[in-house]
Amino acid sequence: MALKLFELVGADETRPFSPFCWRTRMALAHKGLGAETIPWCFTEKEAIAPHQSEKVPVLLDDDKAVVDSWVIANYLEDAYPEQPSLFGGEGGRAVGRMLNWWGDMTVVGGIFPLIIADIPKNLKPVDAVYFRKTREARFGKPLEEIMAAREKSVEGFRKSLDPLRLTLKTQAYLGGAAPNYADYIVFGPFQWARVVSPFKLLAEDDPVYAWRERLLAAFDGMARKSPGYDV
Amino acid sequence: MALKLFELVGADETRPFSPFCWRTRMALAHKGLGAETIPWCFTEKEAIAPHQSEKVPVLLDDDKAVVDSWVIANYLEDAYPEQPSLFGGEGGRAVGRMLNWWGDMTVVGGIFPLIIADIPKNLKPVDAVYFRKTREARFGKPLEEIMAAREKSVEGFRKSLDPLRLTLKTQAYLGGAAPNYADYIVFGPFQWARVVSPFKLLAEDDPVYAWRERLLAAFDGMARKSPGYDV
Numbered sequence: 001m002a003l004k005l006f007e008l009v010g011a012d013e014t015r016p017f018s019p020f021c022w023r024t025r026m027a028l029a030h031k032g033l034g035a036e037t038i039p040w041c042f043t044e045k046e047a048i049a050p051h052q053s054e055k056v057p058v059l060l061d062d063d064k065a066v067v068d069s070w071v072i073a074n075y076l077e078d079a080y081p082e083q084p085s086l087f088g089g090e091g092g093r094a095v096g097r098m099l100n101w102w103g104d105m106t107v108v109g110g111i112f113p114l115i116i117a118d119i120p121k122n123l124k125p126v127d128a129v130y131f132r133k134t135r136e137a138r139f140g141k142p143l144e145e146i147m148a149a150r151e152k153s154v155e156g157f158r159k160s161l162d163p164l165r166l167t168l169k170t171q172a173y174l175g176g177a178a179p180n181y182a183d184y185i186v187f188g189p190f191q192w193a194r195v196v197s198p199f200k201l202l203a204e205d206d207p208v209y210a211w212r213e214r215l216l217a218a219f220d221g222m223a224r225k226s227p228g229y230d231v
Numbered sequence: 232m233a234l235k236l237f238e239l240v241g242a243d244e245t246r247p248f249s250p251f252c253w254r255t256r257m258a259l260a261h262k263g264l265g266a267e268t269i270p271w272c273f274t275e276k277e278a279i280a281p282h283q284s285e286k287v288p289v290l291l292d293d294d295k296a297v298v299d300s301w302v303i304a305n306y307l308e309d310a311y312p313e314q315p316s317l318f319g320g321e322g323g324r325a326v327g328r329m330l331n332w333w334g335d336m337t338v339v340g341g342i343f344p345l346i347i348a349d350i351p352k353n354l355k356p357v358d359a360v361y362f363r364k365t366r367e368a369r370f371g372k373p374l375e376e377i378m379a380a381r382e383k384s385v386e387g388f389r390k391s392l393d394p395l396r397l398t399l400k401t402q403a404y405l406g407g408a409a410p411n412y413a414d415y416i417v418f419g420p421f422q423w424a425r426v427v428s429p430f431k432l433l434a435e436d437d438p439v440y441a442w443r444e445r446l447l448a449a450f451d452g453m454a455r456k457s458p459g460y461d462v
Contacts, residue, residue: 101397
């Protein structure tokens, strides 16, 4: 077994970001698996092209390439069944598919406009140009304009987390008494933001804040040790 | 074992509605359990007061009363472990708590303003008065006004179902290849609407429509046999 993980980085290779790569990092830690990191930048398409992907994470398990964070989580669950379960059974895996879409749309999609102009500050010049060009085309306006009203629009984002917030009233994690992949789905985007932006997404008295703190401390503080802002 | 279920009805006792009672009805069927129905109307608070509840569903299992659809689902899972699982393991149960909140907020909360003025048409006069008074106080305007723009506002509701819709691209049910309580959480609100309102919540070419059709057909067509509109 030799696991390698292509992870998105910017100018500083010690600061992996990407909400999706962090889901995989947490999943690997949960499974007790180490993986050699292969730093990867936005414009290095040719490095992952042989693995039939244009995006990261890409996991290499010996000569097998696995693409897409959800597919990787399923792969790890099936390939390493003796290690702690990521889903807590087939019901958790099945409904996890929906949670993953919710996480992509509500959490990744909700955070993106709140931190978007901070991201290129973390990138190499060539990647910053690429990022600005592609994302401004997608949103139809300058990054700074997308993010301009964030002090106000963060309120809508916080409100959109109500299903998570209410769940945390009666259990410590989405996975129950202990975290599992359901938590990493939602935590990955928060860690992405923490690495690249000083913006405070959560109020300190929010149960979601306390939950994020617990996940920052998980696996011997793995996520907190990764350089980022104090948010 | 003698199960009895207090279920919300209007003027016609053969048309139980309430999104929460339908979750429980589907859960009982999934477990292969029969329950005697006890029709209950909004203003009959005294009938369930002895069970420490002001709302339905209330499940009576011999002399034990269980209140709240989520608590009832957990009770059934634990009290009848030999019957088919509602959650597909502890991971499914844990993340099901979050799905239940999502279902309450996005699906029940999304449907309510789209059908709200249709509801009292199904109620006894005394309950219709109660319903109008309490709900108009909650929304701060007449029921008809809340619902007035539904042809337009239904689009936002449909969009809010994207995490479900995208999930159904790769699996038949939230529970996976077969339905489980995750599906009933979301189906219950649709069945509530179908019983009391002719309004078409879903376009016929929507994968969510096809999923709802499959659940209407489940358990020998139990939900479809219950009188309702052809939506």
